[in-house]
Each structure stands twice: as structure tokens, then as C-alpha cells.
Amino acid sequence: MASSSESSENSESFLRKRRGDPLVSDGLSHDSCSETVQDEDSTKYDKKVGVSLQTGTYWLxxxxxxxxxxxxxxxxxxxxxxxxxxxxxxxxxxxxxxxxxxxxxxxxxxxxxxxxxxxxxxxxxxxxxxxxxxxxxxxxxxxxxxxxxxxxxxxxxxxxxxxxxxxxxxxxxxxxxxxxxx
Known part of the structure; x- marks a missing residue:
């Protein structure tokens, strides 16, 4: 029973936010998941300008x-x-x-x-x-x-x-x- 409550707590802790929208983790560990989110956010979005710098966009x-x-x-x-x-x-x-x-x-x-x-x-x-x-x-x-x-x-x-x-x-x-x- 404790393992099922721990797994539900872990699954809830895997919820992450990205630009204000909650997304469910894809099963990665908590540490690697948060690092991935930080890396994606820092490379895709320039907070000062508000322009998506993601590859595949044609803003320039x-x-x-x-x-x-x-x-x-x-x-x-x-x-x-x-x-x-x-x-x-x-x-x-x-x-x-x-x-x-x-x-x-x-x-x-x-x-x-x-x-x-x-x-x-x-x-x-x-x-x-x-x-x-x-x-x-x-x-x-x-x-x-x-x-x-x-x-x-x-x-x-x-x-x-x-x-x-x-x-x-x-x-x-x-x-x-x-x-x-x-």
C-alpha cells in the first residue's frame, strides 16, 4: 500500500510546468526531467524578447x-x-x-x-x-x-x-x- 501511495506522489511530483501549462512527465527520473525542462526553456525561448528561438521557426x-x-x-x-x-x-x-x-x-x-x-x-x-x-x-x-x-x-x-x-x-x-x- 505504501508503494502505491509513493508512486502516486512520485507521479504527481513529475508534473512539470512549461510556460504555465502543466505537462505530465514521460517516465524520466525527477532530476533528469527538471534538467530537461530547464534546458528546453533556456534554448527555445528568449525571455527578454519573447521570440521563439526554436529551430524550424522562420521569424527572422x-x-x-x-x-x-x-x-x-x-x-x-x-x-x-x-x-x-x-x-x-x-x-x-x-x-x-x-x-x-x-x-x-x-x-x-x-x-x-x-x-x-x-x-x-x-x-x-x-x-x-x-x-x-x-x-x-x-x-x-x-x-x-x-x-x-x-x-x-x-x-x-x-x-x-x-x-x-x-x-x-x-x-x-x-x-x-x-x-x-x-
């Missing part, structure tokens, strides 16, 4: 890749901000307002799914009276979002999706000047 790759993409977006939106007025602005070489009007005529005079499918851009939903301001706004919003991702090194699907939509909103109305970017 994710940060580098996101920052590289954000840098490319930042450069693209900066170039667009500096050149849109001269290339596709209201008094530019190939105004995007004229292009959007011709697409509107081509699809039957309505701004709807046909026009959006032919030339996907958020410019369809904006006021066309000041197209330069619209183009600058898209470029500045893209610069702000990509700058945020560049500095922070992290983003979610929504931010990356918005960057993609903003970039393609400019590229799709850029005609000859942005045709190489598609």
Missing part, C-alpha cells in the same frame, strides 16, 4: 522578407508621388482621367463591375475633379503603410492587401508609363 526570414517587400513598396510609392502629376496627372503626358473616361465609354457608360474588371483601381470610387490630389493621396497612403511595415518589421494580411490594392490602383491607370510593372 519573415522579418527580413516583410521589410524587403515594404522597402520595394516604399520606393515605388515615392517614385509615384514624385512623377504621377507629370505622367498621368490632370496636365500630365497621358492623363489618367481621360483613360478612365475612355474605359467608361468602352464598357457602356457605367462605372460598375465591368469597368472595375477592365481597369481595377480605387480611383473609380473617388472624385475625379482633382485627380492630382487623388494620385498623391494614394501614393502618400502607400508610403505611410509601407513605412510602417518597414520600421516595425511586421504586418498582417490586411495591410499587405491594402498595399497591393493601392499599388495596382496606380499601375492600372498608368497606361504606357506603368505597363512594364504588371
Amino acid at each position: 526570414t519573415r522579418i527580413v522578407l516583410l521589410r524587403a517587400i515594404a522597402f520595394i513598396y516604399f520606393v515605388a510609392f515615392t517614385v509615384a508621388y514624385n512623377q504621377n502629376k507629370q505622367l498621368i496627372g490632370e496636365k500630365g503626358l497621358m492623363p489618367c482621367k481621360d483613360y478612365l473616361r475612355s474605359v467608361k465609354r468602352y464598357v457602356g457608360g457605367k462605372i460598375g463591375m465591368e469597368a472595375l474588371a477592365y481597369t481595377p483601381s480605387v480611383l473609380w470610387f473617388m472624385d475625379w475633379n482633382d485627380m492630382d490630389a487623388n494620385l498623391d493621396g494614394i501614393a502618400l497612403a502607400g508610403m505611410a503603410l509601407s513605412g510602417f511595415v518597414l520600421i516595425m518589421g511586421s504586418a498582417n494580411m490586411i495591410i499587405m492587401g491594402v498595399l497591393w490594392v493601392l499599388y495596382h490602383s496606380i499601375v492600372n491607370v498608368g497606361q504606357l508609363w506603368y505597363s512594364f510593372g504588371e
Whole structure:
């Protein structure tokens, strides 16, 4: 009877905590079990940063890749901000307002799914009276979002999706000047 109570006490003593979750021991001795837990905790988790340093994780790759993409977006939106007025602005070489009007005529005079499918851009939903301001706004919003991702090194699907939509909103109305970017 004493051996069964000792074994239940030993099995309870084999309970260990790992990041707050109790786990049952796998039958190792108490000393080797606690050493294993300490070794695993010290190698897998950096308490200061809170980043998992476990092999097989891709945290460094994710940060580098996101920052590289954000840098490319930042450069693209900066170039667009500096050149849109001269290339596709209201008094530019190939105004995007004229292009959007011709697409509107081509699809039957309505701004709807046909026009959006032919030339996907958020410019369809904006006021066309000041197209330069619209183009600058898209470029500045893209610069702000990509700058945020560049500095922070992290983003979610929504931010990356918005960057993609903003970039393609400019590229799709850029005609000859942005045709190489598609």
C-alpha cells in the first residue's frame, strides 16, 4: 500500500510546468526531467524578447522578407508621388482621367463591375475633379503603410492587401508609363 501511495506522489511530483501549462512527465527520473525542462526553456525561448528561438521557426526570414517587400513598396510609392502629376496627372503626358473616361465609354457608360474588371483601381470610387490630389493621396497612403511595415518589421494580411490594392490602383491607370510593372 505504501508503494502505491509513493508512486502516486512520485507521479504527481513529475508534473512539470512549461510556460504555465502543466505537462505530465514521460517516465524520466525527477532530476533528469527538471534538467530537461530547464534546458528546453533556456534554448527555445528568449525571455527578454519573447521570440521563439526554436529551430524550424522562420521569424527572422519573415522579418527580413516583410521589410524587403515594404522597402520595394516604399520606393515605388515615392517614385509615384514624385512623377504621377507629370505622367498621368490632370496636365500630365497621358492623363489618367481621360483613360478612365475612355474605359467608361468602352464598357457602356457605367462605372460598375465591368469597368472595375477592365481597369481595377480605387480611383473609380473617388472624385475625379482633382485627380492630382487623388494620385498623391494614394501614393502618400502607400508610403505611410509601407513605412510602417518597414520600421516595425511586421504586418498582417490586411495591410499587405491594402498595399497591393493601392499599388495596382496606380499601375492600372498608368497606361504606357506603368505597363512594364504588371
